[in-house]
Ligand SMILES: *[C@@H]1O[C@H](CO)[C@@H](O)[C@H](O)[C@H]1NC(C)=O
């Protein structure tokens with residue numbers, strides 16, 4: 001399909017078609033670069049890490065918007081939007097091609113290792129990750145916590161498959177590349193963009209399982225929007241207060257952290273079941289500001305006393321805040337929702353943090369009484 005791009009007649013071709021070498025990590029999933037578009041040396045360079053999801057999916061008709069199949073590769077994503085090549089030179093890696101419910105620690109660590117390496121190159125302006133939307137915020141938060149660069153890391157997906165009437169993937173992809181190529185995108189942490197909006201990976205969450213207008217952060221708001229495909233930021237560059245960066249260059253796997261969902265009549269035996277299956281830490285998606293039933297709280301405290309594994313109390317409400325309680329068996333998650341609290345606890349445990357250090361890590365993002 002490279003020839004289709006050359007038809008534009010705008011680009012000089014690479015002297016060598018040999019793909020760039022990728023550093024070897026013992027568990028890394030990707031060993032080859034899948035695409036490299038012809039280079040116009042006055043354009044910025046953006047690298048796409050493709051993982052799958054709806055943006056890479058096709059339905060059987062243009063009306064099908066649920067139950068479709070993943071199958072498009074990174075080359076096909078780029079070919080569908082030739083406008084991208086007026087904005088940036090593109091290199092692309094196919095890291096996985098799965099729905100985002102199947103993104104796992106191998107894929108997250110592969111992305112973190114490869115992206116740190118890519119952004120260390122002077123000629124690279126920024127990177128984008130194409131990803132299913134269901135757990136996009138988890139990978140975005142993982143990158144926020146593990147990529148050590150002032151350059152933009154942009155996470156993007158689509159709510160409608162590529163075959164749908166009014167598919168949103170192509171414009172989302174063009175906007176993501178434009179943002180990754182833009183100096184205005186620097187020093188703002190990892191960002192999520194869909195549906196014309198730009199949000200912080202630290203706070204943005206998926207709010208609706210189906211509609212296009214799903215990614216936003218109620219409390220922290222949006223960082224910016226696209227106007228005529230140009231990113232417009234409401235504020236000067238800023239990064240999330242209390243964000244912690246982990247050096248994951250030596251990480252080959254992550255600690256196991258489970259999330260247990262609180263509700264009326266919740267089953268107190270789940271804490272023990274989780275420990276028995278190997279959990280190193282537990283996040284409770286608590287009712288209100290981190291609560292559970294009194295029976296569940298007693299069971300959790302017994303497990304804590306018996307094992308000493310950290311418990312994080314978060315909230316099952318889509319937004320809000322769980323305060324720290326110094327005398328408690330559990331650590332308040334602050335503003336972190338359960339899925340982001342899980343990632344922070346995984347990274348902290350893998351990095352060897354003590355319980356006090358874990359408490360401080362969570363407390364760093366919110367005001368202490
Ligand atoms: C390279 O990109 C620059 C900046 O967009 C543009 O002005 C120029 O025409 C391009 N050159 C070629 C050969 O396409």
Ligand SMILES: *[C@@H]1O[C@H](CO)[C@@H](O)[C@H](O)[C@H]1NC(C)=O
Pocket residue numbers: 039040041042043044045089122123124
């Ligand atoms: C993009 O990369 C090419 C080499 O592949 C380099 O010649 C060019 O200067 C880079 N563009 C920018 C804006 O740094």
Ligand SMILES: *[C@@H]1O[C@H](CO)[C@@H](O)[C@H](O)[C@H]1NC(C)=O
Pocket residue numbers: 082083086
């Ligand atoms: C790229 O830019 C050139 C010059 O402005 C324009 O003629 C061409 O149509 C653009 N290509 C695409 C695919 O938008």
Ligand SMILES: *[C@@H]1O[C@H](CO)[C@@H](O)[C@H](O)[C@H]1NC(C)=O
Pocket residue numbers: 029096098102103104105106107
């Ligand atoms: C994660 O998923 C990838 C791709 O499906 C697979 O190759 C890898 O083995 C998985 N890792 C774990 C720890 O299950």
Ligand SMILES: *[C@@H]1O[C@H](CO)[C@@H](O)[C@H](O)[C@H]1NC(C)=O
Pocket residue numbers: 148245246247
């Ligand atoms: C990030 O990079 C800076 C230097 O660029 C270094 O001082 C710092 O230790 C790095 N942080 C991590 C977590 O790797």
Ligand SMILES: *[C@@H]1O[C@H](CO)[C@@H](O)[C@H](O)[C@H]1NC(C)=O
Pocket residue numbers: 268269272299302303306
């Ligand atoms: C969980 O395990 C502990 C220690 O083995 C035991 O004392 C406790 O009764 C168990 N709790 C539940 C709810 O099964």
Ligand SMILES: *[C@@H]1O[C@H](CO)[C@@H](O)[C@H](O)[C@H]1NC(C)=O
Pocket residue numbers: 298301302305
């Ligand atoms: C857990 O240990 C603390 C400190 O020893 C004790 O005060 C508390 O009663 C214990 N909780 C349970 C449920 O056994």
